Amino acid sequence: MLWYSLALDESVDISGTSQLLIFIRGVDENISITEELASVCSIHGTTTGKDIFDELEQTISDYNLEWEKLSCVTIDGAKNMAGSKKGLVGQITNKLEELHISNTLFIHCILHQHALCAKALNISCVLNPVIRIINFVRGSSLNHRQFKVLLDDFGSEYFDLPYYTAVRWLSCGNVLNRFYKLRSEIDIFLTSKNNYYPELSDLAWLSKLSFLVDVTTHMNELNLKLQGKENLICDFYRIIKAFRQKLMLFESQLGVRQFSHFSCFKSFCEANCNEIDITFQIGIIKELKHHFLHKFSELDKIESDIILFENPFSCNVENVQHELQLEVIDLQSNEQLKDCHRRTKLAEFYEYLKDDEFPRLKNFAIKMISIFGTTYQ
Numbered sequence: 001m002l003w004y005s006l007a008l009d010e011s012v013d014i015s016g017t018s019q020l021l022i023f024i025r026g027v028d029e030n031i032s033i034t035e036e037l038a039s040v041c042s043i044h045g046t047t048t049g050k051d052i053f054d055e056l057e058q059t060i061s062d063y064n065l066e067w068e069k070l071s072c073v074t075i076d077g078a079k080n081m082a083g084s085k086k087g088l089v090g091q092i093t094n095k096l097e098e099l100h101i102s103n104t105l106f107i108h109c110i111l112h113q114h115a116l117c118a119k120a121l122n123i124s125c126v127l128n129p130v131i132r133i134i135n136f137v138r139g140s141s142l143n144h145r146q147f148k149v150l151l152d153d154f155g156s157e158y159f160d161l162p163y164y165t166a167v168r169w170l171s172c173g174n175v176l177n178r179f180y181k182l183r184s185e186i187d188i189f190l191t192s193k194n195n196y197y198p199e200l201s202d203l204a205w206l207s208k209l210s211f212l213v214d215v216t217t218h219m220n221e222l223n224l225k226l227q228g229k230e231n232l233i234c235d236f237y238r239i240i241k242a243f244r245q246k247l248m249l250f251e252s253q254l255g256v257r258q259f260s261h262f263s264c265f266k267s268f269c270e271a272n273c274n275e276i277d278i279t280f281q282i283g284i285i286k287e288l289k290h291h292f293l294h295k296f297s298e299l300d301k302i303e304s305d306i307i308l309f310e311n312p313f314s315c316n317v318e319n320v321q322h323e324l325q326l327e328v329i330d331l332q333s334n335e336q337l338k339d340c341h342r343r344t345k346l347a348e349f350y351e352y353l354k355d356d357e358f359p360r361l362k363n364f365a366i367k368m369i370s371i372f373g374t375t376y377q
Contacts, residue, residue: 008056009023020042033347048086049087106298146189162175213264247285305368
């Protein structure tokens with residue numbers, strides 16, 4: 001491999017054992033891409049940044065990989081991963097400094113859909129009552145059967161209430177959406193069981209629920225885009241930048257009580273004469289905006305590289321790394337290659353570049369191609 005990147009995901013299985021998944025994406029000099037699950041490590045005991053680093057270092061050794069060829073490390077935002085001193089990032093940074101290696105990119109990224117924003121938002125005031133109610137309905141086989149009978153009697157569009165799975169953000173969105181649409185039937189059922197939840201008649205709480213239905217819809221749409229099978233880092237960054245702009249629009253419009261992009265919340269407000277305090281809603285969007293600015297700040301630092309990689313014919317040569325500038329000028333003057341760039345996929349285009357004419361530019365492109373551009377479910 002000429003360049004490779006790593007993506008790490010640490011979670012706990014049903015036995016309480018930490019499972020570390022290490023994915024690798026490598027690209028050779030022919031721009032042949034290899035992407036696979038390199039290692040599954042069961043970590044017993046502590047899961048500090050040092051523990052995770054030891055497993056990572058062993059995997060790199062097992063695959064005979066060189067630290068000098070590591071282009072990027074993709075992690076989630078957990079402290080043992082993202083910590084700049086004792087976390088995995090700190091451990092890798094120390095290793096690279098020992099080897100006098102620089103310019104390895106760290107992306108605080110998303111391997112789980114849930115990690116995209118669930119941990120960034122304080123939505124427990126809505127989610128906790130929903131989970132308790134679902135557990136009451138589905139936790140007993142009798143309650144579950146009786147609830148489904150009630151839905152059938154009412155001619156409901158839905159025949160059941162899904163479980164909430166904490167690992168998946170998509171699950172959160174589906175559950176909130178279904179719960180909101182069945183809120184009247186749920187209230188009737190709980191009342192019949194003498195199990196009263198004041199939230200189900202609280203306009204303020206219901207307004208928060210309806211808003212989160214819309215937010216999770218936007219998030220799930222984002223997740224689907226980020227899971228594009230052939231996404232490159234430029235695709236990933238473009239999607240993230242677009243979503244940041246959407247969040248800015250949402251914040252601006254909420255400030256003047258414009259709810260065009262929140263259909264569920266808009267309908268709820270219209271049904272209740274718009275007399276709804278939207279402090280919570282604005283706060284959620286602000287939290288998300290901050291999250292997306294902070295978690296992907298590493299990509300902002302290499303924006304000029306991403307622009308060059310995606311479209312070397314329209315980039316400003318003045319903004320290009322000095323060692324690439326002359327080759328970029330040669331490239332931009334080549335009409336045949338410009339036409340090739342328009343007609344082919346980006347990775348395929350860089351295959352056409354001759355090693356003896358564009359050695360530095362091709363090496364740069366291979367490094368960019370090696371960075372994970374998609375997320376795992």
